[in-house]
Amino acid sequence: MLDVFDESRAWAMDPRVALRAESFGALAYHFGTRRLSFLKHPMLVAVVEQLGQHPSASAACDAVGVPAARRAQIHAALGTLADTGMIVHREGEAA
């Protein structure tokens, strides 16, 4: 079992991942693992896009304005993306 997603750490989209905007959110494709993921909410897409510019995943959620009621859902989705290598820890910024 993988660790629970740590949103206090610095994350970023893997450089081998490309996003394609869709009406439901976005498709994410990892060219290294050839894995396809569906980001099923525009707010999740915004968080993923901004992860790299913030010191932590929770700061990225704040910047996007994720309401408290949606926080758990976004947290779970980020956890799945981390488990599948779509988002990764930023180097040199280990917690």
Added chain:
Amino acid sequence: MKLVDRFMEGLDAPICLTWELTYACNLACTHCLSSSGRRDPRELTTAEAKAVIDELEAMQVFYVNIGGGEPTVRKDFWELVEYATAHRVGVKFSTNGSRITPERAAWLAASDYVDVQISLDGATAAVNDAVRGIGSYATAIKAMENLHAAGMAGFKLSVVVTRQNAGQLDDFEAIAQRYGAQLRITRLRPSGRGADVWDELHPTARQQRELYDWLARRPDEVLTGDSFFHLAPFGDGLPGLNLCGAGRVVCLIDPIGDVYACPFAIHDEFLAGNVREPGGFAGVWRGSELFTELRRPQSAGACASCTFFDKCRGGCMAAKFFTGLPLDGPDPECVLGHGEAALAARDGAAAPPKPTQDHSRRTPRPRPCDESPVAGLARS
């Protein structure tokens, strides 16, 4: 709106698409979905193929499944693969393995954006070669040895499940493991020459049940190309999209640039346009009458009263079409047995439609190739 409903309405660009690069093939598999054999003189030129790749890049189609025919017999095949990957269009190509030399395997292992799928339809030479031709088992195994030796991890071993190999699933798994490959099991369709052998080759009802259970126990280990959604009423459905994506999230570009709703539907009825038209591939994908129609809600027809309709949505369009069944009725392999009843009721009616393109060789292969599918081929 649920994601699956979004998919039913179609996306601005396919998630992935199948691109058959040539109808030429050095094998003559009895169940070939594209009735391949001879090259078509109208096949896309190198420049035209590159223009298609440019379009796919602009549409952000992340990867293409390249097939044929045997795509590697095209002289510009490796050039096109390099061009695609340089343009952020990933490539997974299907091959019988005849051109996967140790040198080529090393080249493939060094490329991040290319994946290989070796076709094998029997875990023993006897079962495989009866369908794919004498020597084709040895050729595929040699290719996998080369890939494994070159350090190409996670390439695909692709199996079309038939009545003859349905009992060999564990053996296929062992072969994949031996060469560090991932197993991919897909459904036999009565498409192309597959229509001629479907009655003898398609799995029995009992085999379908066993197949479903076997796959359900390996949700992450074994790929299915999302091709078994007709089996979804057996349980919760297998991982992936449990719906027909034809013209909605997938399509086929054939060697002459014709765009069909799906790789298993090479027939005028499912022809949406051609990439040589002024609007190119994007114009066909976004504007063709056929695709627009497929993205509208479809009638459940005879399946409307079935409690499992939400699970299988009537099954595979191509499987119905090429067995002569109505499109708004049960799949010929409906797990409730409605397909068998429909097939029985069909008898005496008009013959099922034939594919519009047939590039099968008119005569059997010349003698040397009856022994080896690679005899006489230049090694690249």
